[in-house]
Amino acid sequence: MQNTTPKESVCPKCGAKMKDFNLGRKCVDTRCTFWVPREIRQKVLSEEIIAELLEQRETRVVHGFHKRGNAQTFSARLYLSDAWKIKLRLENKTGLPCPACGRELLRFARGYRCMDEGNCAYVLWDRFGGKELTDEQMIRLLTLKTTEIIHGFTSRKNGKRYSARIVMQDSGRLKVEFEDGKKV
Ligand SMILES: [Zn+2]
Numbered sequence: 698m699q700n701t702t703p704k705e706s707v708c709p710k711c712g713a714k715m716k717d718f719n720l721g722r723k724c725v726d727t728r729c730t731f732w733v734p735r736e737i738r739q740k741v742l743s744e745e746i747i748a749e750l751l752e753q754r755e756t757r758v759v760h761g762f763h764k765r766g767n768a769q770t771f772s773a774r775l776y777l778s779d780a781w782k783i784k785l786r787l788e789n790k791t792g793l794p795c796p797a798c799g800r801e802l803l804r805f806a807r808g809y810r811c812m813d814e815g816n817c818a819y820v821l822w823d824r825f826g827g828k829e830l831t832d833e834q835m836i837r838l839l840t841l842k843t844t845e846i847i848h849g850f851t852s853r854k855n856g857k858r859y860s861a862r863i864v865m866q867d868s869g870r871l872k873v874e875f876e877d878g879k880k881v
C-alpha cells in the first residue's frame with residue numbers, strides 16, 4: 698500500500714522545509730543540520746509524533762522505546778533541547794495509586810515508588826527472583842494485583858529455576874504462587 702504523503706513539515710531550527718531521506722527527515726537547508734531519525738531506540742516514530750516534535754517541540758508520551766542491550770521497553774516524551782538535539786524525557790507519572798497509601802506512584806529507573814516519599818516508603822522494584830520484570834508485568838501487578846505465570850526466576854535458597862506468578866497482597870507486599878496456587 699502506498700503511504701499517504703506526510704503533512705509538510707517545517708524545520709523548527711531555521712524555518713526551512715523538511716524532506717524525507719533514507720534515515721529519516723532532514724532540513725532542506727544544508728547549512729542547517731537539523732534532522733529527525735526514522736526510529737529512536739528501535740521505536741519507529743509515527744507521523745503524529747514527528748509533527749508534535751517539530752511543531753510543539755515536545756511529544757505526547759510514546760511507548761515502546763527499547764532500553765540499551767535488552768528487550769525491555771519504556772515510555773518517554775521526545776523533546777527538542779535548546780541545542781536542537783532530540784532528547785527523551787522519561788515519563789514518571791503513572792496515574793496508579795500507591796498500594797500502601799493511595800497517593801500516586803512514580804516510575805523511576807528501577808521500579809515504582811510512592812510520590813509521598815517523606816511519609817510513605819513504598820517501593821516496587823522491577824527485579825524479582827533474579828529477573829527484570831517488563832513494564833507490562835509491573836503494570837499488571839499494580840492494577841490486577843497478579844502477573845501471568847513468569848518463567849525463569851531463580852530461587853535465592855537453592856539457585857533452582859522456577860516459574861510462578863507474582864501476587865500483590867493488600868499490604869503491597871509480594872508473594873509467589875506456583876501454577877497450582879500453592880505458595881513457594
Ligand atoms: Zn533547518
Ligand SMILES: [Zn+2]
Pocket residue numbers: 795796797798799800811812813817818819
Ligand atoms: Zn504511598
